[in-house]
Amino acid sequence: MRTTIRFGQSLLVAAALAACMPALAQEARRVAPDQLPHLWILLNRDVSVDVPNSGVNIYKPSCVAVTYMIGSDGAPMNVQVAKMVPASDLGKAAVSAVSNFRYGPSLTNSSHAPVATYYVIPFNAPDDPTQRDQLMAPCKLAGYGQA
Template sequence: MIHKSFLTGAIAAVVLLAAGTAEAQTLRKVSPERLTGYWFLTNKSLDVDVPNTGKNLNQPGCAAVSYMIGSDGRTQNPKIEKVVPDGDLGQVGVSIVKQLVYVKGAQNGTAAPVQTYYVAGFNLPEDPAAKAKILGQCKLPGYQTT
């Protein structure tokens, strides 16, 4: 015989799990270039943790870090998605993302959380075309661009 309180608890757990899954599925993925319609960055400066030694620290490159901006404007769940060239600069991107703080934009009246990503550039050349080519290697697919 199943105890009624156990059954009620099991149903509540399923409902909460389904709600969490639905929220994750409906989280809008916004590209960095479209983010200002939803969230504005408020940081004036950052204190970034940069390693002294590691692989490809002196090479031109980039790191893409995905994250969620919560309804409070704070970043959550930073994840290194891509580092070009392969090396130890991904953690620098995570260090940057963890410090970012946002306020809601005009298209985000309810302060809805969004998923986005940040591309950190390292040792980039002065030439705009060469710089854009390096940063373009860290662009992530699947984010809303229109």
């Protein structure tokens, strides 16, 4: 009888681990934004964004880094603000924008492998590319590897 209970418990543990494996596998693959096109291609030409009419620092040049998972269907999941410079009320606008992204798999991603990545959104950024890059630099996130 004891053997049956242990076997049953082992089977239960194995089933629980198997159920968690897709989520664990999804979390493990982190891709830098510049490497993302090797796996997923952004399909949107424009997105709708909910921008507040008033709030803290909403008219100052700023950036917001948003982390998210691209699911096997190409839709962003678990969209969260990871960094905002300077602090402002634009986090919800950034989450709104990224939540509306839609991706298609690249030719090298025929399995539609989900990946974690991030996107830096500039607000009130200057037109000059050098100044724009300087504005966005503080919002870059470490820990996202190569495709």
